[in-house]
Amino acid sequence: MRKIVINGGRSLKGRVTVSGAKNSVVALIPAIILADGIVTLDGVPAISDVDSLIDIMETMGATVTRQGETLEIDPRGVQDMPMPFGKINSLRASYYFYGSLLGRFGQAVVGLPGGCDLGPRPIDLHLKAFEAMGARVTYEGQNMRLSTEGQRIHGAHIYMDTVSVGATINTILAAVKAEGRTVIENAAREPEIIDVATLLNNMGARIRGAGTDIITIDGVENLHGTRHQVIPDRIEAGTYIALAAAVGEGIQIDNVLYEHLESYIAKLEEMGVRMTVSEDAVFVEKQDKLKAVSIKTSPYPGFATDLQQPITPLLLKATGSGYITDTIYEKRVGHVQELANLGADIQTRGNRIAYKGPSHLRGTAVKATDLRAGAAMVIAGLMAEGRTEITNIEFILRGYSNIIEKLTELGADIQLVEE
Known part of the structure; x- marks a missing residue:
């Protein structure tokens, strides 16, 4: 069995390059x-x-x-x-x-x-x-x-x-x-x-x-x-932007096409995320106070369903309460219970996810229930105090190229462990 082990609570800094889509x-x-x-x-x-x-x-x-x-x-x-x-x-x-x-x-x-x-x-x-x-x-x-x-x-x-x-x-x-x-x-x-x-x-x-x-x-x-x-991966880009806003002290995400992420970046700006968008990169500053927002996914060019889960840990850092409604895949809620296990104030209500922040996350054992839920677990593990172990990591490796190496270069304490 393979798992990802993260010792969280560290601030990350540097540059990361987005891979092909x-x-x-x-x-x-x-x-x-x-x-x-x-x-x-x-x-x-x-x-x-x-x-x-x-x-x-x-x-x-x-x-x-x-x-x-x-x-x-x-x-x-x-x-x-x-x-x-x-x-x-x-x-x-x-x-x-x-x-x-x-x-x-x-x-x-x-x-x-x-x-x-x-x-x-x-x-x-x-x-x-x-x-x-x-x-x-x-x-x-x-x-x-x-x-x-x-x-x-x-x-x-x-x-x-x-x-x-x-x-x-x-x-x-x-x-x-x-x-x-x-x-x-x-x-x-x-x-x-x-x-x-x-x-x-x-x-x-x-x-x-x-x-x-x-x-x-x-x-x-x-x-x-x-x-x-191959075009840059807009979902990987969105994932690293959310990660940078959650635990970064200044992270630049390279190989990003802004026009592929307009609705996503607009929602981050509504939260109060401070960033600089250039021709093919996004620089995310260290964040202070963030505001809770509600999200509703929709087909492109709307808010992508694949970014609903990676942004959720960042929402838990915001002050206030909000909802996430996924109109594409209603069953895309596997990350909710895992985030709750980490200490998040989050639950499903009907076909919506309700959250309240800011939440203080504590490391524990969680699992990736699907690809993008796995990305959410990685971000939450980096945010959490203490040790987080993520299983079912095959989901994560299906869609995130060299994720361990990229995060390590940013200063994360993260390892892929084989048992």
């Missing part, structure tokens, strides 16, 4: 299956989700070379073969293989996706789009079969019943080599979608409107190799 790279790697040549990705984060995706790609026949943050993939050897449940169910983003395999081979047999347990996250929207494009969906045990029965997948006019990042990207992946035009209405607008569309367009795809709610894709027959820089 986890939510981009988990779609970019499956997208490379569609290429007819070598694709190189720069800025790939050192996270376990990337390790899992490389393993899957190599199992399928791709040639993968990894050196530091650079990943070179030759997908020409990828075979049309079933992807077993055991490999696929380790991460939620495995569903991007549906769209890429369907686009390349006209069929796919893939295990049902895994990932963090955040409540119902159905893939109905994905399947509805695939069916509109001519695919037939059947189930074989724990696997799903998508097939166009020998026909080339065709374009379609698709309206997303709800805004979904995953369904939007998956539809794009299936559509780039389809016959004819595909139009996606009520599409998600997240920066990660623009990143995927940029890669595909650089490979020769014809995608317009990424970043708006209407995306148009004109299918092409071939996609060539290219080189692509």
Whole structure:
């Protein structure tokens, strides 16, 4: 068993650099299956989700070379073969293989996706789009079969019943080599979608409107190799900004795109967090008195659901009371009981989280109930007096590149311990 041990109560100082976006790279790697040549990705984060995706790609026949943050993939050897449940169910983003395999081979047999347990996250929207494009969906045990029965997948006019990042990207992946035009209405607008569309367009795809709610894709027959820089991880950036405000004595977060975090930074400013935002960095000063605020998550460009948990420990430092309402994943409350175990005045009330501050946190044993809850535990452990032990850290390592090393360089007393 591995755990993270933190001796908290220390002030941190220095600089930290944000890695490439986890939510981009988990779609970019499956997208490379569609290429007819070598694709190189720069800025790939050192996270376990990337390790899992490389393993899957190599199992399928791709040639993968990894050196530091650079990943070179030759997908020409990828075979049309079933992807077993055991490999696929380790991460939620495995569903991007549906769209890429369907686009390349006209069929796919893939295990049902895994990932963090955040409540119902159905893939109905994905399947509805695939069916509109001519695919037939059947189930074989724990696997799903998508097939166009020998026909080339065709374009379609698709309206997303709800805004979904995953369904939007998956539809794009299936559509780039389809016959004819595909139009996606009520599409998600997240920066990660623009990143995927940029890669595909650089490979020769014809995608317009990424970043708006209407995306148009004109299918092409071939996609060539290219080189692509992964965008900075806005969720990692937001996590370190919250950490800096909670325990920092002056921390600069580098490789940040402000336009990806406008609503988040606006909420921090409402709290009274003092920071300086420059072209590609945010400097967070040592904080004095903070004001409690209420937060409601919403699709981009609103307050990101993935930042709801990392900001919660900082809220506990503020004076007053407030609520957190997650409209995306109502079950995203696993961090609440763990923070209460650390001494926080926090609880769930219906579909909202209610908190009151300032709370004095004391170190104890806690667990990461999902990826972003794990980030919340790390920040809370740094804030807490005494020793905090975090288990279930595999969740944290799925999404935060070199987190132990980065925090150690800032002056944190933090270790990854194997037992």
